[in-house]
Amino acid sequence: INNMKKDKFEEFKRFHKWTCDYDVxxxxxxxxxxxxxxxxxxxGLFTESIVxxxxxxxxxxxxxxxxxxxxxxxxxxxxxxxxxxxxAIGNTNEKKNISINLDMNIGSSSLxxxxxxxxxxxxxxxxxxxxxxxxKIDFIKIDVEGFETExxxxxxxxxxxxxxxxxxxxxxxxxxxxxxxxxxxxxxxYEPFDLDQKNPKDILMLSPTVYRTKKKSNVxxxxxxxxRMDLLEQTLDSFFKYNEYPIERYIITEDSADPKVFEECExxxxxxxxxxxxxxxxxEKLGHLMSF
Numbered sequence: 706i707n708n709m710k711k712d713k714f715e716e717f718k719r720f721h722k723w724t725c726d727y728d729v730x731x732x733x734x735x736x737x738x739x740x741x742x743x744x745x746x747x748x749g750l751f752t753e754s755i756v757x758x759x760x761x762x763x764x765x766x767x768x769x770x771x772x773x774x775x776x777x778x779x780x781x782x783x784x785x786x787x788x789x790x791x792x793a794i795g796n797t798n799e800k801k802n803i804s805i806n807l808d809m810n811i812g813s814s815s816l817x818x819x820x821x822x823x824x825x826x827x828x829x830x831x832x833x834x835x836x837x838x839x840x841k842i843d844f845i846k847i848d849v850e851g852f853e854t855e856x857x858x859x860x861x862x863x864x865x866x867x868x869x870x871x872x873x874x875x876x877x878x879x880x881x882x883x884x885x886x887x888x889x890x891x892x893x894x895y896e897p898f899d900l901d902q903k904n905p906k907d908i909l910m911l912s913p914t915v916y917r918t919k920k921k922s923n924v925x926x927x928x929x930x931x932x933r934m935d936l937l938e939q940t941l942d943s944f945f946k947y948n949e950y951p952i953e954r955y956i957i958t959e960d961s962a963d964p965k966v967f968e969e970c971e972x973x974x975x976x977x978x979x980x981x982x983x984x985x986x987x988x989e990k991l992g993h994l995m996s997f
Contacts, residue, residue: 717811722750728872729754732844735870738762739843742833742869744794744856747812749777751846756784763840769793769828770805770814792829795852796859803828817851833860842867848874854886865893896951925954929993932961934969941978958985958996 729736729751737759743752746766755761763786768774774791781787793803793816803826804819805811816830833856842863847856853875857864864871871890875883926944930937937957959970967986974982987996 714811718748718750721747721812722754725750725754726758729758732870732872733759735844736761740840741765742838742842742845743767744833744846745848745850745852746773746777746789747814747848748773749781749789751848752777752781752787756781756787762786762843763788765838766790767792767794769803769830770826771828773811773814792831793849793852794833794859795830795855796832797855798831798835800827800829802826812848813850815850815852834862835859836863838863842869844872845869846872854882857886857889861889861893868894871895897949924950924952925956926952927997928955928957929996930957930959930961930970931990931993932959932963932966934966934973937970938973938977941982954983955981956983956985958987960987960990960993960996962988962990 736755738761740762741752741755741764743749743764743766746752746768747770749766749768752764752766755764766777766781766787766789768777768789769792771791774789778789781789793801795816801816804815804823805826806813806815807822807824819825845860845864847853849856853873875886928937928940957970959966961967967984970984970986974980974984985996
């Protein structure tokens with residue numbers, strides 16, 4: 706592949722197969738019995754990990770580079786309900802040049818960056834929403850080397866309709882509009898859930914992240930408060946900054962028995978926290994334990 710020597714290709718394949726197997730093992734509950742989109746499928750290793758480990762419904766894989774597409778078609782041809790397409794997913798329907806890295810990492814082909822040692826191939830791009838996939842989509846994997854925002858923007862209707870879990874690798878150096886991407890996902894009701902809690906914090910933001918809809922969470926956050934609005938606000942801000950687990954409900958018991966404090970709680974909820982907090986106001990002080 707890509708004029709790569711056989712030993713170098715096998716080394717690339719062995720490493721990326723290991724990472725794909727690891728990721729799939731972390732997400733078995735999300736992938737089992739699912740219809741899956743593999744966007745940026747390269748030579749098909751992520752899809753291969755799925756078909757060898759779980760019972761899936763269907764897999765739709767998208768790879769724009771013809772050589773990688775041909776390889777994955779041949780590698781996955783014995784598996785049923787695996788459909789592989791030779792085009793990229795984006796926010797336009799057009800043809801565009803892609804830079805294919807001729808060094809060891811054949812998984813770094815990019816529509817954003819021109820590699821120093823590369824060849825250029827003209828590929829086709831299509832919007833996910835325009836594909837009109839009739840199946841209920843349960844899971845989307847995106848690995849597109851900086852083109853992540855374009856994929857999301859071109860698939861907003863599909864995502865909003867199906868509310869799939871989304872496994873996405875963000876290439877922060879290449880993706881200059883990642884804030885817009887996160888905002889779109891948050892606006893659709895998604896929250897971050899990192900698969901690998903053991904990694905140091907400085908690595909986490911570079912790790913692929915799963916976004917799950919709030920509907921899939923059954924965890925309720927409960928906090929007691931007693932008239933100290935400054936401490937309440939500091940506690941909430943810290944929690945929202947560092948928490949990575951999806952929360953279904955946020956309940957706060959306010960034990961001050963002070964109507965003015967109640968009004969301040971409502972104001973803070975609407976102005977700063979978009980009304981996501983549920984307050985229980987005690988008109989007689991119960992104490993923190995009874996409030997909880």
